Amino acid sequence: MRTAVIGYPRVGKDRELKFASEKYFKNEISENELKDTAKRLRRENLDLQKANGIDFISVNDFSLYDNMLDVAVLFNVIPDRYRELSLSETDTFFAMARGYQGEKGNVKALAMKKWFNTNYHYIVPEIDDNTEIKLVGTKPFDEFKEAFEHAENLKVSIIGPFTFLKLAKYTGDKNISDFEQVLAKEYVAYLSKLGENGVKWAEFDEPYLVRDLTLDDIKLFERLYRVILAGKGNIKVLLQTYFGDVRDIYNLLTQLDFDAIGLDFIEGKKSLELVKKNGFPADKLLFAGVVNGKNIWKNNYGKSLEIIRKLREIAGNDNIVVNTSCSLLHVPYTLESEHKISDEYKKHFAFAKEKLSELKDIAELADEKDIKKASASEKFVANAELFKNRVDSVDEKVRERVSNIKESDYERSPEFKEREKIQKDKLKLPLFPTTTIGSFPQTIDVRRNRQDYRKGNISKEQYIAFNKEKIKKCIEFQEEIGLDVLVHGEYERNDMVEYFGEHLAGYVFTEKAWVQSYGTRCVKPPIIWGDVSRKSPITVEWSKYAKSCSSKPMKGMLTGPVTILNWSFPREDISIKESILQLALAIRDEVLDLEKAGIEIIQIDEAALREKLPLRKSDWYSEYLDFAIPAFRLVHSGVKPETQIHTHMCYSEFTDIIPVIDAMDADVITFEASRSDLQILDSLKENNFKTEVGPGVYDIHSPRVPSVQEIVDALGKMRSRIDDSKLWVNPDCGLKTRGIPETKESLINLVKAAKTVRG
Template identity: 45%
Template sequence: MKTLAYGFPKLGEKREFKSLLENFWKGAMTEEDLTKGIENLELWRAGLYSKYVDLYPSGEMSLYDFMLDMAVTVGNIPSRFGQYSGLSTYFEMARGKSALEMTKYFNTNYHYLVPELEGKEFQILENLPLRWYTFLKGKGFDPIPRLIAPFTFLKLSKAYMRVEGPLPMYEMDKLSKREDYEKYLPSLIRVYRELFESLKLAGAHTVILEDPALVFELDGWEWDIVEETYRSLQGILDVYLITYYDSVSDYKRYVSLPVRALGFDLVSNSENLQNLMKEGFPKDKALIAGVVNGRQVWRTNLKDKLKLLEDLSKLSQELVISNSCPLFHLPVTIEPEDALPEGLKERLSFAKEKLRELKVLKEAFLGEEQALKEVEDIDALLSQAFGRSEEVQRRLASLTDKDFQRDLPYKERVKIQRQILNLPLFPTTTIGSFPQTQEVRSMRTAYRNGKISEEEYKKFIREQIQHVIKIQEEIGLDVLVHGEFERTDMVEFFAEKLEGIATTKHGWVLSYGSRVYRPPIIYGDVARPKPMTLEEITYAQSLTEKPVKGMLTGPVTILTWSYYREDVPKKEIAYQIALALLDEVKDLEEAGIKVIQIDEPAFREGAPIKRKHWEEYFDWAIKAFRLCSRAKPETQIHTHMCYSEFNEIVPYIYQMDFDVISIEASRSKGEIIKAFEEFKEWDRQIGIGVYDIHSPAIPSEEEIRTILERAMRVLDKELLWVNPDCGLKTRRWEEVIPALKNMVKVAKDLREELVKA
């Protein structure tokens, strides 16, 4: 028996990766210094891997995103970026003015950059897999080179597709037909074979191919493509094929692939295990059993896993114990956490602890006494009840169908709201947050460390709110926000104020690039002991005659972007959070707040990968939103979504029964608008995100206008709002102010033109 781990966080125990990247971007570090720092992080990761497990990869240490790295490796550089010139082009593709589209990686909160295929031949541009393999080999380590598999690379890419019509028009879309793949596959396979040959010459015998797209519901012709791919890659290196996040879509075709080892996620679903037990497993392959959860922070019940391994060992003589999916969804280590609720820390296991769990599992399986004792101790701990609230349970049990419905339908609500708010055509607003400057972060840290009093901190926050209200009025925005200066993160802020949820000090996880967040831990029944946002929102509203939005994070997003309990259904947790948020909505209404935004950016992300499970998920996800947004008819309820594949779920989004939605449209060049051409029933107001806040580039009036004009070809002008595509927290004031001025100018120009017409 061997152990294999992959996907260990590259962030570093003190967020060294983030510091390196951001110092380089600021010009405070040379490329040589950046490279040296990244190499030191890779050595640290390899040291941890080699301490705990037998097998581990090289090639995971990306400077921004692993899909971008694969695109660079195979020479897939869109023509608009010109000739590739190293890091300048790399970061231009990642975060420049014309950056690649960014979206969620499967059903996770990691964002990847979507490769764009233009029909060009692939070629090795930068052999990153070889570079990292030889680097670690040269330092005395023995890793296995790791690459994203060709099929997953193509499946997650977009290509220019001809749009049917009298004129030749092209839009970016995912590959959807066999001929789309056949156009690119031969060239891509040739490059992968060249990569394999280079690794073999460097001493590699095995390669890890991550092919998670095999868990999608694939058509038969797609499996033909997959089989052709693996047949074409035979004969150079032994392939360890890894899938994760769900069950493989065709078990029989999967286990027949010509590879040395096959990986299964045995945590996220039961289907993989059922198929293994029912259909058996090939005798000539190693079975990589993903039994340690790579997405949740709870300690593994090793006793349960040992029994599972005993069953699996009867199927394969070569059993490899592994994590269920990449470990980069977890913080690095639980070790420095010293302020968690009593009894919680010993129930937790972060990435470093997951490596140790793999080691203990192997030792226990082999009968080592100390490991077997630890298995029993953990089982005894995890069998104890934890975090239950009778009051929350009583409130849940009393819910009826009426609790999920607003008092009036939208068509009647909107008339009342328009009379009260009296907003112009193309009303302008922002998504919620404004720049969190170094001063803001320093004051928050000083308050948390006890260096300034609560009174001093609140005075500072009020000054920031005054400042941002004044700026918004000067720019001419129609619906204002308070800026969210008191908030670290849109989920963490609420988690700190809710019972049954814990937050960490050092539990950072990468979301994209250098952007990190600390996912809270839902460990018990959730309740709201007192108002969470009332003080700041009502103060902001007292400073202006214009409406100020109440800003809340929705129940599905709080659930999805947290580590959640595994002892109760997700639906029940979502309803608990929704009831807590409903209490907040009622308090905001009573205080005179007329517009309340309940953000749900994780609404799509939380959906199961396989559509056969969608109805069950969307049923409770929609109800959770409707439960927390059961406001008075005169209260305008907004929601916000960004950076996910929303086109295919517009009918579900519509059922949420909000009044206004804001949605990303800039990086995807307004692609979301296509969805409304097909969904004819759409009558809700919608804010099309007109510029990309993840880029420091300031959008021109022409760029903003282009997106709005495209929207007007599909949607009634009376429905359109104008806003950025996400919050402005990570931007600088010198970028934000001119960008918003351009946005407001375009909205005003369009109003005047339509009045004249």
């Protein structure tokens, strides 16, 4: 039985790509040096997969920033404002991703959104009426030639035209129908060029197929692929889907002239049912995604082999390929870098490299014709043993507390309108109050202080004294420029989820389990090992100290339960609902302690609220929203009316869940809006959004500094849709990753803009 991998992590075992890219941005290394690093990482990934006997190794799954952006550049979808900068090809690519500010101009980056139900962010292609779609790039062909020198079992992957068109943004009068045929023809040209280079297999990734599809969507997909498949020549085409099942289009997929179809049997609830009910063509390969590409727990060989056994009965012995459920981009590189986790825990995990071994094991076990013999093998028995018991995972007190939650615990009183008046009378903030989302730049000395404390190089007293000095200076700066609601800067925090996880029972932490979030940004999600509870107050002393440094309102900064879960690697032995409620009770304890300490504004960030939202609307409430939204209310329902509750969300599609967000019953919500051209504002107005709002007035994921006039103009657009009494002024996210000079200049301009509009 053959094996395949949809995609592999690209930042490197030690984040080599991240550091090389950042050096390139600072002109510390040349473009050739950056590309040499990228080439070395691609070779390492290839060699790893080759060594593990992977039969279908992906090429072109690598990117210097983002694969959607790669496709845009490949097919000449480059807005004029970036061409007019007259930069090199590489610098134009990065300008689209990060924005540009320099001697050649000042241009914002393209929009950035979450990639389906993951924490990965993709760059949104922008198609205007003048866009001339044509195959101009060479990246896939160059990377195939490079890889073919070392391996022959290659498939060249690319995001398919349907997903590309559905996720793109159209800025003029034209829409998808105006571009579909020309894009289809250019994909034919792409296949032709692959053929010229000796490519045997082409993979088209179409994750959009797992969403709810309309009849128009299905017709669009069919039109695109009738053209593409008619021109495929001798190349075999794999249609790869992931993140769900393809119930709306399965029969069409099996009828079209694809040589192989990839289905997700982890998140695809109906994938097995679809194959059993409708059959599978004998002339196609079925790439069966049975190894989870999004979580780090060991694969249950028994379950995977049972799926494969059932598929074999339908598709035949030789037509099944053991595959990952999605790209391994979403898991860390390797367990080999983890030296502090005990083997008692580590034996339950599999990162990207270890998942290659799992694919090989499953294929070998599946090849054993005698099921009893396979079940008695050493590998199978050792794997089965892992799922019998996990030490330290159950806390009966936590489970009892969850079972005792009452319906009244989810409701806050009095109602929003009455609270809003009480809070305005107490806080006495000006019109268009200014604030930040929470974190301030984490400079080298801040990170070194934390590392020195962890390593025992400095005492706890020294560590605290350093952070208090940073907090004091941060508050002095905020007062100096005139911000209205202050924050303490979060200098004690490594990550908004990992920091809280470190103070909660039930978590396991890694050393180098980095996962790419976007571009050069990597996160290190903690692992939820067992039942979760708060061990002791987490943020209270830092917030109390910050409050003592100023007479202005000070926000206490917390991460909400949904985001903590979504940005951790979750358990698979209990439900998402159970995990979220455990976390909600732990954060509720922290909220109430902050209030007791005199903190009058508490921000509970739910940046990742949408991430676990099912991709199909029919599943939204039954599988997620019916418990995720009440869980947020559970966190803050116990506070007094005068305590103002804020929350924050970023880089997701929110327009279709605006009523749900309002139902969180926060007092103020801030969210990303700068890259999305404030599109969410129309939805707020249409839904009579009651909560006070702070749409981000500038993009913190770009190094460019917004002018005062740019922010004034943004506020003007906001005021046409949001009542003045409900509008806050803030950046679109935390400032942790930004440099100090650009942060200071941006915030000074933000305050000036707010004062200008007040005037």
